[in-house]
Amino acid sequence: METEKKGLSIIFHSGSYDRMYHGFSIVLVALALGREARCFFTYWALQYLVKGKSVVQLNEEGQSHRKLLEEHMKKGHIQEISELLTQAKAMGAKFYVCTNSMGLLNVSRDELVNEVDKSMGLTTFLAETGHDQILFI
Amino acid sequence: MTNIMGTNVGNFSMKADETLDCYGLMCPMPIFKTSIKMKDVAIGKVLEVIATDEGIKKDIVSWCNTTGNELLNIKEEDGEIHVFIKRLK
Numbered sequence: 001m002e003t004e005k006k007g008l009s010i011i012f013h014s015g016s017y018d019r020m021y022h023g024f025s026i027v028l029v030a031l032a033l034g035r036e037a038r039c040f041f042t043y044w045a046l047q048y049l050v051k052g053k054s055v056v057q058l059n060e061e062g063q064s065h066r067k068l069l070e071e072h073m074k075k076g077h078i079q080e081i082s083e084l085l086t087q088a089k090a091m092g093a094k095f096y097v098c099t100n101s102m103g104l105l106n107v108s109r110d111e112l113v114n115e116v117d118k119s120m121g122l123t124t125f126l127a128e129t130g131h132d133q134i135l136f137i
Numbered sequence: 138m139t140n141i142m143g144t145n146v147g148n149f150s151m152k153a154d155e156t157l158d159c160y161g162l163m164c165p166m167p168i169f170k171t172s173i174k175m176k177d178v179a180i181g182k183v184l185e186v187i188a189t190d191e192g193i194k195k196d197i198v199s200w201c202n203t204t205g206n207e208l209l210n211i212k213e214e215d216g217e218i219h220v221f222i223k224r225l226k
Contacts, residue, residue: 029165032172033203077163091173 007036007132009125014137015044016059017081018069023137024084031091038132039088040125042098045137046105048081049097049112055081082113089115096120151210151221153185154178160217164192168200171222175206178224183209186220193218 008030010023027037041049048055056073058066072078089095097112099119109119120128157174159167167188178184186193194211197220201208209221 025165028169032165032169032200072163076161087169091169 005035007038007129008135009038009040009129009132010135010137011040011042011125012045012048012137013043014059015047015055015057016062017056018058018062018065019137020045020048020081021078021084023135024081024088026135027088027093028084028091031088031093036132037088037093038096038125038129039093040096040098040120040122042101042122043104046097046101046107049085049095049116050107051111051113085113085115096125098122098125151185151212152183153221154182156185156187159186159188159190159193161189163190164196166190167193168196171197171200171220172204175204175222175224180224180226182224184222184224186222188218188220189216191218193220197222 008027010027012020012023014020023039027039030037044057047053047057058069062069069078073080085095095116097116097119099121102108102119109116126134155174155178157170159170162170167186167190171184171186174186175184186197197211198208200206201222206225207223209223210219211221212219
């Protein structure tokens, strides 16, 4: 089946940890199934890629489940985004950041983690994804 | 003793060439780690994955079908799930 090997592109917009986490879960499973994965970080998701910054931010919905999430994190059931990033990168995922969002949040390329492949605009990203499946998180 | 695929396995214990400990890990980690570990397993050899996340019982079937590996057996003992997969390619 051809669709099985179709690449997956995810646009990470939300900075809420629960959404980021699940987006990464989708990336890891796609990689496990032998699919290519490309991730594009915009707006509030960008802060998770800043070097030396440990972020666990939650939006309103996530906030109401904070206790549950913290329990699972303590038990090691769920990991920090930086750990998932390293693992996904090791399996071949590509990480791109939105140039416009970098300007907006005043983040320079040097401040971003080494896993980041390139910064680019949305047009370049969409051109690069071709016929991939696209998700917006 | 029966395995969860419904066949009687008696005291049969399957021999694995490699093992992967996914104890306590939640979806999607057992499947993701299996896919990484499988690269180190030689073709024709058997990997045993030990997990506690129930989801692996169905997800490993899809993973094997998609990646072209053979699911040999799934056994459950004292809350531990033992999955045996043969690397085919």
